[in-house]
Amino acid sequence: MLDDSDRRLLRQLQADPTQPVTDLAQAAGLPLATTYKRLERLEAQGILRGQRATIHWPALGYAVEVSLRITLDKTNPRAFDEFLAAAREVPEVVEIQTFLGRVDARLAVIARSMSHYQEIYRDRILSLPHIADIEALMHVATVKNQQTLPL
């Protein structure tokens, strides 16, 4: 189980995953050796799985991001699996989520321009299997992006 020191450590690590362990130890108020030991334990327990780089797509010319909210035809028991498998084949799909709610799935799609988006939408998205309905939300701005946990 996690204690307060673990939480403090994770909170500091979340704030800046790139900081050296010495800084982390200081920020969390723990001795360096203890910090190493705790990090190792959190990794061994599978709580701390690793660090991933995110790609800032606009820097590569992908100026458009659209969230497609999809309702599937659930009369077919294979609908979810087949839809997800086909969506994975579209390179411009950068995120796939499934939900319990009014929508079944969401695809985050990036494109270089609106005409490029239209091309992807017509040629690759509309041909995905078992779609009953699609709603699009166009990304305007990111106001907050802090996928940190309130530990």
Added chain:
Amino acid sequence: MIDLDATDRALLRALQQDASLAASELGRRVGLSQPAAWRRIKRLTEAGVIGPRRLDLDLEALGFGVTVFLGVKLALKGRVSLQDFERAVSAIPEVQTVEHVLGLYDFRLRVVARDLPDFERVLRRRIMTLPGVGQVEANVLLSEERRHGPLG
């Protein structure tokens, strides 16, 4: 905007998997020397291609069993300032991301909670009381995968 070659794309794919890899290990994976890999990563970072690192944590083990996406429509448009809403919603610790969108909703929020009753508390006390909030739609996240994207 910078052009990528196949080696840059391979480096970015590796970093998406594990951002803590040292330049020597990254270079070994894509067939570069340590200094060559380091130079390329520096160039990609300076061009703003590599965004912030994300810690991959087991949410459930940490006691956050529920992630919910909310679509929020503002009521009384023009009479509430977007900035007021944005400031207030960004200050809620359980709200991880806030995106301004165009379409059926005005904002898209990602919310973490310990369980459904905890989510209900956040929704009622923190979200529904925000300035200008109108219609809200909630979808509970079941699964999520991040793809490489168009990196070859």
